[in-house]
Amino acid sequence: SQTIHQWPATLVQPVGSPLSLECTVEGTSNPNLYWYRQAAGRGLQLLFYSVGIGQISSEVPQNLSASRPQDRQFILSSKKLLLSDSGFYLCAWSVLRGTYEQYFGPGTRLTVT
Amino acid sequence: AQTVTQSQPEMSVQEAETVTLSCTYDTSENNYYLFWYKQPPSRQMILVIRQEAYKQQNATENRFSVNFQKAAKSFSLKISDSQLGDTAMYFCAFKAAGGTSYGKLTFGQGTILTVHP
Numbered sequence: 261s262q263t264i265h266q267w268p269a270t271l272v273q274p275v276g277s278p279l280s281l282e283c284t285v286e287g288t289s290n291p292n293l294y295w296y297r298q299a300a301g302r303g304l305q306l307l308f309y310s311v312g313i314g315q316i317s318s319e320v321p322q323n324l325s326a327s328r329p330q331d332r333q334f335i336l337s338s339k340k341l342l343l344s345d346s347g348f349y350l351c352a353w354s355v356l357r358g359t360y361e362q363y364f365g366p367g368t369r370l371t372v373t
Numbered sequence: 374a375q376t377v378t379q380s381q382p383e384m385s386v387q388e389a390e391t392v393t394l395s396c397t398y399d400t401s402e403n404n405y406y407l408f409w410y411k412q413p414p415s416r417q418m419i420l421v422i423r424q425e426a427y428k429q430q431n432a433t434e435n436r437f438s439v440n441f442q443k444a445a446k447s448f449s450l451k452i453s454d455s456q457l458g459d460t461a462m463y464f465c466a467f468k469a470a471g472g473t474s475y476g477k478l479t480f481g482q483g484t485i486l487t488v489h490p
Binding site: 292294298302303304306309348350352354355360361362363364366367369 | 406408410415416417418419420423464468476477478480481482483
């Protein structure tokens with residue numbers, strides 16, 4: 261069966277510090293991968309998606325970047341965090357065909373102070 | 374572009390009763406998929422149910438069922454015999470069929486459901 265991991269679970273970082281959030285998927289090959297942000301416990305905002313190694317598409321211009329160095333690894337980064345980067349970050353994967361439902365990781369709660 | 378609207382920010386229901394959450398969407402696509410996700414206090418997003426637009430039969434998963442009205446672009450979720458563990462935020466989501474959307478989902482803003490004992 262497939263599983264998706266995210267770490268860290270919780271992170272408190274000062275403004276201006278760098279960020280690296282990691283997501284890995286097990287039990288599947290060549291998945292689509294997604295990063296979402298959820299602010300204030302409401303809707304999900306798609307930040308990045310990837311259909312393959314090194315292939316990243318950005319949905320919203322911002323202070324963040326993403327990379328996919330391996331097939332089942334997706335990294336969200338920032339060189340300098342802003343207060344507005346605080347939120348709950350979710351990674352998800354989906355298969356390439358079929359109903360495309362997405363399966364989510366447990367999330368990372370980021371607080372920028 | 375597609376939009377998904379959940380008009381009920383919050384709902385509440387008594388344990389063992391039935392509740393219906395509303396969702397409408399706007400699209401020019403003919404083939405698509407619809408989903409309901411549940412996000413309990415742990416914040417783990419869990420897929421509850423899916424519906425393929427080309428299927429007329431409404432999807433059912435145990436106590437969860439949908440009322441899919443394609444012409445009206447409506448996709449409501451009915452939870453029967455509500456349990457305390459159903460307390461969560463529920464998101465409706467849309468996915469266009471076809472290869473160009475890369476599996477991207479469009480989410481509604483969510484409905485917070487509270488089940489009271």
